[in-house]
Amino acid sequence: MTRNSNLLDRAADAAAVAAKYCDEVDAQSRFPTEAMQALKDARLMGIMIPRDLGGEAASLRDIAEVCALLGQNCASTAMVYAMHQIKVSSVVSHGADHPWHRAFMACIASQQLLLGSSTTEGGGIGGDLGNSICAIERDGDEFTLRKDASVISYATQCDAILVTARRAPDAPGSDQVMATLLKSQYTLEKTAEWDTLGMRGTCSEGFIFEGRAPAEQIMPQPFAEIAARSMLAHAHLLWGALWYGIAANAVSRAQSYVRAEARKKPGQNPVGALRVAEAASMLQLMRSSLNAGLERFEKAQLANDDLNSMSFAIDMCNLKIGSSRLLNDIVQQAMMVCGINGYKNGTPYSLGRHMRDAMSAPLMINNDRIFGNTSNMLLVHRLDQRLAS
Numbered sequence: 001m002t003r004n005s006n007l008l009d010r011a012a013d014a015a016a017v018a019a020k021y022c023d024e025v026d027a028q029s030r031f032p033t034e035a036m037q038a039l040k041d042a043r044l045m046g047i048m049i050p051r052d053l054g055g056e057a058a059s060l061r062d063i064a065e066v067c068a069l070l071g072q073n074c075a076s077t078a079m080v081y082a083m084h085q086i087k088v089s090s091v092v093s094h095g096a097d098h099p100w101h102r103a104f105m106a107c108i109a110s111q112q113l114l115l116g117s118s119t120t121e122g123g124g125i126g127g128d129l130g131n132s133i134c135a136i137e138r139d140g141d142e143f144t145l146r147k148d149a150s151v152i153s154y155a156t157q158c159d160a161i162l163v164t165a166r167r168a169p170d171a172p173g174s175d176q177v178m179a180t181l182l183k184s185q186y187t188l189e190k191t192a193e194w195d196t197l198g199m200r201g202t203c204s205e206g207f208i209f210e211g212r213a214p215a216e217q218i219m220p221q222p223f224a225e226i227a228a229r230s231m232l233a234h235a236h237l238l239w240g241a242l243w244y245g246i247a248a249n250a251v252s253r254a255q256s257y258v259r260a261e262a263r264k265k266p267g268q269n270p271v272g273a274l275r276v277a278e279a280a281s282m283l284q285l286m287r288s289s290l291n292a293g294l295e296r297f298e299k300a301q302l303a304n305d306d307l308n309s310m311s312f313a314i315d316m317c318n319l320k321i322g323s324s325r326l327l328n329d330i331v332q333q334a335m336m337v338c339g340i341n342g343y344k345n346g347t348p349y350s351l352g353r354h355m356r357d358a359m360s361a362p363l364m365i366n367n368d369r370i371f372g373n374t375s376n377m378l379l380v381h382r383l384d385q386r387l388a389s
């Protein structure tokens with residue numbers, strides 16, 4: 001596969017800024033302002049947008065590379081960037097024939113807008129993406145929406161938020177749409193703080209979201225179609241890519257530690273060397289499965305119906321579960337290698353932040369909830385037993 005080197009050079013500059021402020025962002029649980037500004041300065045916010053609308057038509061693979069690079073330097077920045085791109089993917093994949101969303105895409109590219117997401121809801125919905133309590137209420141050419149949004153990352157920094165809701169007050173919970181509301185069209189009343197173990201810079205606070213906007217800002221397709229055809233794959237692949245970045249950095253720290261130990265005691269193989277080898281093999285597994293996932297997505301995009309298929313959904317869910325688990329195993333392994341120097345903050349081998357950030361991975365849409373969904377599909381779907389995909 002060819003890599004878009006120009007894009008990666010620009011991303012490397014932004015990643016260096018992210019690395020510089022990473023510990024401060026984590027300690028203060030604050031938005032990674034400097035890194036996000038660097039990403040905007042590098043014109044990386046609208047890269048997925050088609051060229052005729054001012055973007056660069058970057059592939060998911062390119063964007064995954066940017067997320068992996070950011071993940072090596074500041075996981076919170078990488079997560080903010082990934083979540084933004086997941087939202088952009090919904091607009092790009094489903095808004096191409098829709099005048100308002102076409103104009104919005106041009107704005108994202110020209111003004112380097114930051115998009116946020118509100119799917120999670122209070123009242124027992126939680127991470128159950130496919131259900132909403134809140135509903136769109138039509139009022140002439142406009143609509144209003146009030147949502148108890150129990151988690152919205154970087155909400156106060158967003159230029160627009162894409163919100164899921166029931167199609168109408170009399171629609172069932174699963175009959176959902178997604179609407180795009182601009183900053184000037186909504187208010188946010190804070191209901192929950194974000195003082196967490198990890199991913200502290202995502203500032204994923206809770207809010208009562210209240211908005212009014214023209215009805216043309218509601219995406220025409222049902223949300224179930226948006227989730228199946230674009231959001232699920234983009235989320236699991238981009239999250240996986242940034243988690244890979246965290247894991248790669250943890251292994252690199254463990255390797256540096258072992259090398260330093262080897263220099264201190266020439267002729268002796270440091271105890272941790274074996275664990276570094278094992279961590280490297282797990283990292284390779286993580287990398288291979290992400291690359292296979294990206295390939296699976298590229299193939300499914302060509303065969304239109306495949307994106308809606310159970311086999312594709314199961315593959316993407318398994319990828320999320322596998323990469324979130326491997327990440328935690330790898331960071332744990334690296335911690336064993338670096339020992340007290342990994343456990344302490346402020347050493348070149350510190351791994352506390354990696355470990356805390358990694359722990360969000362199985363919880364971000366709980367792996368048990370995902371297993372619940374795949375187990376239902378596996379009651380009717382036969383797994384492909386061939387080695388070649």
Ligand SMILES: Cc1cc2nc3c(=O)[nH]c(=O)nc-3n(C[C@H](O)[C@H](O)[C@H](O)COP(=O)(O)OP(=O)(O)OC[C@H]3O[C@@H](n4cnc5c(N)ncnc54)[C@H](O)[C@@H]3O)c2cc1C
Binds near residue numbers: 121372373
């Ligand atoms: C860093 C971070 C950033 C986030 N940013 C956003 C954001 O910007 N916007 C947004 O909308 N959300 C966001 N979220 C929230 C996220 O999308 C999920 O809503 C959240 O992690 C809760 O997931 P959950 O409901 O699956 O699990 P939890 O609320 O953590 O708990 C679910 C519990 O129910 C159990 N369970 C398992 N299966 C089921 C089932 N089928 N039904 C019911 N319960 C089940 C689980 O085992 C678990 O014990 C973010 C989360 C994190 C960690």
